[in-house]
Amino acid sequence: MTETTLGSHMTRRTFVSVGALVSGSVVFAGLAGCGTADAENSEEPSQSKTVENTPEKVPTVYFVHAVDSEALQAIYKAIAKHLTGKDIAVKLSTGEPGGHYFLNPRLIAPLVQAVNGVIVECNTAYGGRRSSTESHYQVATEHGFTEIAPFQILDEESFISLPVENGFHLNEDLVGAHFFDYDGYLVLSHFKGHTMAGFGGALKNISIGLASREGKYLIHSAGATSQSWRSAATRDFLESMADACKAVTTACSNMIYINIMNNLSVDCNCDSHPAEPKMADIGILASTDPVALDQACVDLIYASDDNNADLIERMESRDGMHVLEAAEELGVGSRTYELVEITTEETPAQSNKAVVFFSATGHTEPIAGFVSQAVGADLLRIEAQKPYSEEDLNYHDRSTRATSEQDAVDVRPAIAGELPNISGYDVIYLGHPIWWGKVPRILLTFAESVSLAGKTVTTFCTSGSSDIGSSADELAAVSDPSATWVHGKRFAIGTDYDVVAQWARELGL
Ligand SMILES: Cc1cc2nc3c(=O)[nH]c(=O)nc-3n(C[C@H](O)[C@H](O)[C@H](O)COP(=O)(O)O)c2cc1C
Numbered sequence: 001m002t003e004t005t006l007g008s009h010m011t012r013r014t015f016v017s018v019g020a021l022v023s024g025s026v027v028f029a030g031l032a033g034c035g036t037a038d039a040e041n042s043e044e045p046s047q048s049k050t051v052e053n054t055p056e057k058v059p060t061v062y063f064v065h066a067v068d069s070e071a072l073q074a075i076y077k078a079i080a081k082h083l084t085g086k087d088i089a090v091k092l093s094t095g096e097p098g099g100h101y102f103l104n105p106r107l108i109a110p111l112v113q114a115v116n117g118v119i120v121e122c123n124t125a126y127g128g129r130r131s132s133t134e135s136h137y138q139v140a141t142e143h144g145f146t147e148i149a150p151f152q153i154l155d156e157e158s159f160i161s162l163p164v165e166n167g168f169h170l171n172e173d174l175v176g177a178h179f180f181d182y183d184g185y186l187v188l189s190h191f192k193g194h195t196m197a198g199f200g201g202a203l204k205n206i207s208i209g210l211a212s213r214e215g216k217y218l219i220h221s222a223g224a225t226s227q228s229w230r231s232a233a234t235r236d237f238l239e240s241m242a243d244a245c246k247a248v249t250t251a252c253s254n255m256i257y258i259n260i261m262n263n264l265s266v267d268c269n270c271d272s273h274p275a276e277p278k279m280a281d282i283g284i285l286a287s288t289d290p291v292a293l294d295q296a297c298v299d300l301i302y303a304s305d306d307n308n309a310d311l312i313e314r315m316e317s318r319d320g321m322h323v324l325e326a327a328e329e330l331g332v333g334s335r336t337y338e339l340v341e342i343t344t345e346e347t348p349a350q351s352n353k354a355v356v357f358f359s360a361t362g363h364t365e366p367i368a369g370f371v372s373q374a375v376g377a378d379l380l381r382i383e384a385q386k387p388y389s390e391e392d393l394n395y396h397d398r399s400t401r402a403t404s405e406q407d408a409v410d411v412r413p414a415i416a417g418e419l420p421n422i423s424g425y426d427v428i429y430l431g432h433p434i435w436w437g438k439v440p441r442i443l444l445t446f447a448e449s450v451s452l453a454g455k456t457v458t459t460f461c462t463s464g465s466s467d468i469g470s471s472a473d474e475l476a477a478v479s480d481p482s483a484t485w486v487h488g489k490r491f492a493i494g495t496d497y498d499v500v501a502q503w504a505r506e507l508g509l
Contacts, residue, residue, distance in 0.1 A: 059289035059334050061296040064342045067262045067281045069110045073378070074344045075286045076111055076186075076258065082288045083115070083256045085183020086373070086497040090117035090149070091205055092188045094140045097129055098272030101263035103190050105144035114379045115186060116369030116497075118150045122176045122209065124270065125216035125229060154178040159212035162247040168239035168326060169223040169232075173207075173247035174215030184254035187290070191259040191297045192274075193266035193311050197238065198320020200268050201297050202257040202290035203327055207244035219244050234319050242326035245290065249332055257293045258286045261300065266314040278307040291333025295324050353377035353509070356420050357431030358442055360388045360402070363462045363493045367500055368431040371460065374501035375509070377429060380420035382446055384413050395436070406436040412445040419449055427456045427509045430475065434463035434490070439471035447475045452483040456509055459488030460500075466490070 062078040064071045090112050095102025112119065121130075121140070129135040133156040140151050154176020161172045162179075187205050194200040197208075208216055214226040219240045222232035232240065249255065261282035267274035282300050287293040298321065301311050315321065328335050355377045357368035365381075372379040392401035405411045422428060432443050439461070457479075459472045468490040476485045489503050 057334075059287055059292040059337050061285055061287040061289075061292050061337045061339050062342050063283055063285050063296070063300075063339055064344065065283040066344065067107070067260060067284060069107055071284055071344055072108065072111050072258070072260070073114065075284050075342055076114075078340075078342060079256050079286050079288055083184045083186060084254055086116070086370075087181065087183045088115045088117045088186055089120040089152075089154075089182035089184070090115070090186045090188055091120050091209060092145075093190065093205065093209060093269045094121050094130060094136065094145060095143055095269040096124075096272045097139055097142070099269050099274050101190065101192065101265055101274055101277070102143060102269040103188060103260060105148045107260075108188060109148040110379065111186075111188075112149045113365075113369055113381075114372055116366060116373060117186060118152055118182070119145050119148075120152050120154050120176075120178070120182070122155045122211060122215075123153060123213055125213045125220070126270075128272070131213070152178060152181075154210065155212035159214055162251045164243045164247045165250065167243035167246060167330070169236055170218060170240055170243040170247070171223070172218075173244040174212050174218055174226060175210045175248065176212050179210065179251070185252060185256075187255055187257045189257070189259045190263070190269060191261045191285075191294075192264055192268060193314040194268040194318070194320075195271065195314075196234075196318065197241065197323065198315040198318030199294070199298065199301075199311075201259050201294040203241060203245050203294050203323055203332075206248045206255070206290060207241040210248055211244060215244070235322055238319065238323040239326045241323050242330055242332065245327050245332045246330040249290070255290075256286070256288050257290045258284060259293055259297050260284050261297055264301075264311060266310050275310075278310055279304060280306050287337070289333040289337065291324055291327045291335055292337035293333075295335045296337055296339055298324070351376050351378050352425055353427040353429070354380055354420070354422055354425040355429045355431060356380045356382060356422065356446070358382040358384075358433070358440060358446075359431070360384075360393055360433060360440070364431050364433050364460075367460060367462060367491050367495060368429075370497045370500035371429050371431070371504045373497070374504040375429075377427070378425070380422070382420065382442060383416040384442055385416040386414070387416075402435055402440070405441045406438060408441075411441050412448065413440075413442040415442065415445055415449070419446070422450055422452075422455070425455065428452065428458075429504070429509075430457060430459045430488075432459070432461050432471070434461050434466045434468070434471070437466050437469055439474055443471075443475060444478050447479040451480055453480040454482050456484045456486060458486040458507060458509065460503075461488070461490050462493050462495075463490055464493070 064075045124130045129139050158177045159174045160177050164170045189202050189205040191201045218226040221230040222236035222240045264277045264279040265274040355368045355372045359365040394400045461468050472485050
């Protein structure tokens with residue numbers, strides 16, 4: 001991963017030069033818990049403190065031109081060390097049914113899984129299927145989010161009040177009651193226009209997006225009521241959004257922000273019929289400062305020479321930039337920032353370690369995520385070309401698929417799609433369930449098909465009770481003899497992060 005400091009066309013902002021990239025791998029520094037400042041690690045100003053606009057203190061906004069999963073993971077790694085803890089919430093918008101510009105689950109899946117995140121959302125305040133918990137869960141499933149990660153509606157039962165100090169209009173922000181269930185938040189926002197706020201990015205995601213229905217009423221009415229929909233004057237509404245941002249970032253400083261600038265419609269994902277985008281995708285941006293991040297996105301819209309007139313008109317006609325002014329005034333963050341470009345072309349692997357795993361019923365998957373987090377490894381999944389059905393896995397009947405595969409010596413079930421590309425990694429952690437005391441045959445397909453030459457490989461598994469046994473020996477027997485195999489470990493189903501992380505770190509690979 002390489003980086004360049006930009007600044008040529010953006011004369012309104014302050015840019016300073018930087019040294020080497022802060023981090024090339026995922027680092028989870030410990031269990032800080034939501035609301036515990038990560039001051040030791042923080043290079044950028046905390047979003048909950050007033051930011052002085054001096055060159056030394058300006059926050060960094062990282063930018064990558066591409067919009068794909070690899071770029072998303074690369075940019076995440078630039079700020080990953082600022083997100084600590086094991087229970088990570090990924091806040092995004094599930095998108096109003098009918099619309100189709102919400103974040104694509106396939107795009108974000110590798111990142112969400114790498115942080116072992118739970119996708120979180122809150123119910124909407126207007127009508128529609130996302131306004132009630134039950135149908136909102138259905139929408140999340142229909143839109144593909146529940147397939148890639150656990151999902152929770154933070155205000156599914158109720159809301160809690162967060163205080164707003166010295167706010168413009170609000171003295172409290174009402175957020176989903178599960179807000180504090182998480183150690184930290186990865187705020188993943190689709191940047192686009194918005195019919196009321198002018199644009200939607202990180203600030204909108206943590207204000208309106210984290211507010212319960214009552215909280216949304218409160219923000220929209222600029223503090224007048226939490227019981228029904230009432231619209232305040234535009235500037236008052238935007239200032240109330242800033243108030244809510246202040247409440248959230250004060251309550252939880254363990255938050256990092258990524259904005260994806262694709263499908264740049266003038267309309268939001270809360271619109272069931274958003275206007276077609278006229279601009280091409282711009283890229284992905286990330287920061288620990290949500291004000292700097294949204295400001296950088298706005299600046300990139302202005303700097304674009306690609307049909308940006310409609311989106312600029314949408315932002316300006318709604319006085320959209322006022323939320324940035326208000327949030328900066330409250331000390332949520334800084335409108336002055338340093339933009340650092342990250343390029344990924346020459347870096348097929350960001351880490352020299354990869355966790356490659358197969359999980360038929362979902363027990364090995366979280367363990368794989370824990371290993372990935374603990375050692376900063378990329379997470380690669382093996383899936384069967386023909387997925388294993390419940391009946392296939394029924395081990396009470398020896399004639400069913402998984403069991404008969406285990407009984408046969410030479411069966412090699414096909415892997416779906418392309419084989420995981422492990423060429424850039426030196427260390428491989430192979431994760432799998434135990435089937436009839438052995439490694440599932442599909443892991444042998446993998447070990448035979450890729451080159452493990454010169455790599456260090458260890459294994460881990462989950463099982464009902466059996467130990468890891470000779471799984472590694474079986475794998476070693478069919479793979480390149482120059483690989484070094486390190487004895488692996490069996491974990492009980494549901495083993496905690498700390499236990500897995502301790503094993504992975506103590507291996508010292
Ligand atoms: C076909 C089959 C055979 C299994 N054989 C064993 C076994 O021999 N010993 C054991 O402890 N658990 C056994 N299990 C249980 C799995 O190892 C356990 O549920 C594991 O955590 C599944 O991981 P996964 O959810 O990631 O697929 C078996 C499960 C299946 C489906």
